[in-house]
Amino acid sequence: MRGSLTSLLIAAAPILGALSFSANAGDLPTEKAVLTAPPLVPPPITRSHPAKVVVELEVVEKVMPIAEGVEYTFWTFGGTVPGKFIRVRKGDTVEFHLMNHPGNKLPHNIDLHAVTGPGGGASSTFTAPGHRTRFTFKALNPGLYIYHCATAPVGMHIANGMYGLIYVQPEDPLPKVDREYYVVQGDFYTPGDFGKKGNQPFSMKRAIDENPSYVLFNGSASSLVGDNALKAKVGETVRLFVGNGGPNLVSSFHVIGEIFDKVYFEGGIRAQEHVQTTLIPAGGSAIVEFKLDTNGTYILVDHSIFRTFNKGTLGMLKVDGEQDKAVYSGKELDEIYLGDESVATQIKAQSDKKDEKPKIARVETKKLDGAALFAKNCAMCHQAQGQGIPGVFPPLAKADYLMKIAKSGDRSELVKIVLQGKTGKITVNGQEYNGVMTPVSGLSDDELATLLTYVTNTWGNQAKSFTKTEVEKYRKGLGAAGGNMDAHP
Numbered sequence: 500m501r502g503s504l505t506s507l508l509i510a511a512a513p514i515l516g517a518l519s520f521s522a523n524a525g526d527l528p529t530e531k532a533v534l535t536a537p538p539l540v541p542p543p544i545t546r547s548h549p550a551k552v553v554v555e556l557e558v559v560e561k562v563m564p565i566a567e568g569v570e571y572t573f574w575t576f577g578g579t580v581p582g583k584f585i586r587v588r589k590g591d592t593v594e595f596h597l598m599n600h601p602g603n604k605l606p607h608n609i610d611l612h613a614v615t616g617p618g619g620g621a622s623s624t625f626t627a628p629g630h631r632t633r634f635t636f637k638a639l640n641p642g643l644y645i646y647h648c649a650t651a652p653v654g655m656h657i658a659n660g661m662y663g664l665i666y667v668q669p670e671d672p673l674p675k676v677d678r679e680y681y682v683v684q685g686d687f688y689t690p691g692d693f694g695k696k697g698n699q700p701f702s703m704k705r706a707i708d709e710n711p712s713y714v715l716f717n718g719s720a721s722s723l724v725g726d727n728a729l730k731a732k733v734g735e736t737v738r739l740f741v742g743n744g745g746p747n748l749v750s751s752f753h754v755i756g757e758i759f760d761k762v763y764f765e766g767g768i769r770a771q772e773h774v775q776t777t778l779i780p781a782g783g784s785a786i787v788e789f790k791l792d793t794n795g796t797y798i799l800v801d802h803s804i805f806r807t808f809n810k811g812t813l814g815m816l817k818v819d820g821e822q823d824k825a826v827y828s829g830k831e832l833d834e835i836y837l838g839d840e841s842v843a844t845q846i847k848a849q850s851d852k853k854d855e856k857p858k859i860a861r862v863e864t865k866k867l868d869g870a871a872l873f874a875k876n877c878a879m880c881h882q883a884q885g886q887g888i889p890g891v892f893p894p895l896a897k898a899d900y901l902m903k904i905a906k907s908g909d910r911s912e913l914v915k916i917v918l919q920g921k922t923g924k925i926t927v928n929g930q931e932y933n934g935v936m937t938p939v940s941g942l943s944d945d946e947l948a949t950l951l952t953y954v955t956n957t958w959g960n961q962a963k964s965f966t967k968t969e970v971e972k973y974r975k976g977l978g979a980a981g982g983n984m985d986a987h988p
C-alpha cells in the first residue's frame with residue numbers, strides 16, 4: 500500500500516538543506532544501480548540476496564523534438580522521456596538521490612509507485628534547482644511501477660514528460676528472454692494540433708479538457724519508427740516493459756500482427772496468457788511477452804486507433820529472419836471477383852432475352868487489377884481518386900512528389916515507400932506533410948508493378964509502365980527487410 504496523491508502536495512514544504520537521514524541498511528553489500536535510457540532495459544539482476552542499491556537520478560529540463568519540425572520543452576528524469584529505467588530486486592534497500600540540475604528553472608520531486616510510505620518519496624525529495632536530496636526505501640513489493648514527478652501543478656509536471664519505470668524484480672525472476680525493451684505511452688498538450696510547426700508550449704486548457712494534440716510512445720512521434728524501430732529476430736522471445744505516464748489517457752496497448760503469449764497485467768507478478776490487447780491505466784504498467792514466429796514489421800499501437808494514425812502513438816518492431824509460411828503465408832490469392840456482375844450471371848441474363856445479342860463487357864484485366872489493388876491497399880488513406888486529405892494524407896493524383904520519381908531514371912524510391920512505409924517531412928504540391936505511412940505487405944512483384952503503373956497512369960498522371968523485372972530489381976536492392984512487411988493494419 501502507498502500514500503495518496505494528496506500527501507504529495509505537502510511537497511510544497513520548505514526546501515531542505517543537506518539531509519542527514521539514512522536508513523539502516525545493515526551490512527548489505529552496496530551497489531550502484533545501472534540506469535538505462537529508453538528503449539533499453541538494464542540487465543537482469545543475477546544475485547540471490549538483497550543489497551543496498553544507490554540510485555542517482557538527475558532532473559533535466561530541455562528542448563527536444565516531439566515530432567518532426569515541432570519542439571517542446573520537456574522536463575525529464577535523466578534527459579529522456581520516459582526517464583531512466585531503474586531495476587532493483589525485491590528486498591533491496593534503495594538509497595535514492597534526486598539531483599535538480601542548476602540550469603533548471605523549477606523545483607521537482609519524485610513519487611515512485613514502488614515505494615511504501617507517504618507520497619512514494621515525494622515529500623522527501625522536493626528539490627530546488629542546483630540541489631540534491633536523498634531518501635531510502637525498502638522495495639517490499641515486486642512488480643513494474645511507474646515513477647513520476649509530483650510537484651504542483653502535478654498534472655503539468657507529468658504532462659511535460661516527468662515519468663518512467665522502476666522494476667522490482669521478484670526473488671524468483673521471470674524466465675530469461677532474448678530481448679527486453681522499455682516503452683512508455685504519454686499524452687501531450689500543445690496549443691497547435693499534431694504536427695503544427697515550431698516551438699509549442701504546454702496548453703493547460705487542452706490538458707484540463709483531456710484533449711491531447713500528441714499521444715506518443717517514448718516522448719516523440721519518431722522514437723520507435725524508421726531507424727529507431729525496435730529490433731529482433733525470428734525465433735526470439737521479446738519482453739516489453741510497458742508503462743503509461745498519462746497524465747490523462749488510458750492505453751489499449753496492442754501489437755499488430757502478434758499475440759501476447761503472456762501479459763503480467765497491471766505490472767504484477769501473475770500472468771494472463773494469449774492476450775490481444777492489454778489495458779494500461781494512467782500511472783500503471785504491464786509486462787508483455789511474445790515469441791516471434793515469422794518475420795516482418797510489427798506495429799505497436801494504442802488501439803484507440805485515431806491516436807495511432809493522427810496523434811503519433813505508433814512504434815515498430817522489425818523482425819529479421821525467415822518467413823514461416825505455415826504460420827503466415829503472405830497473400831495467396833487476389834483475383835477478380837464480380838459478384839452479381841459475373842460473366843456467368845450476365846450470360847444467363849442475356850440468354851434469357853433470346854432476341855438480343857449477348858453483350859458482355861470485356862473486363863480489361865490489367866486496368867481492373869490496378870484499380871482493385873489500389874482500392875485495397877492505398878485508397879483508405881490516399882482516397883478513392885488519389886486526391887488525399889490536405890495536411891494528413893498527401894495526394895497521388897497529379898502529385899509532383901510522386902511523378903518526379905516516376906519520371907526519373909531510378910524509381911526504386913516508390914517501391915521503397917510502399918514496402919517500407921514513409922515518415923518524415925515532405926512537401927507535395929506545395930503543401931507540407933509529416934505523417935506516418937505504414938508498410939504495405941503481401942504484394943508480389945507483378946502486383947506491385949501493376950499497382951504502381953495504375954497509380955502513375957490514372958487521374959491525369961502519366962509515366963512509363965512499371966515491369967515485374969523492374970520491381971523485382973528494386974525489391975532486391977532493399978535487402979532482407981524489403982519484401983516481408985506483414986504488419987499493415
Ligand SMILES: [Cu+2]
Pocket residue numbers: 574606607608648649650656661
Ligand atoms: Cu517536476
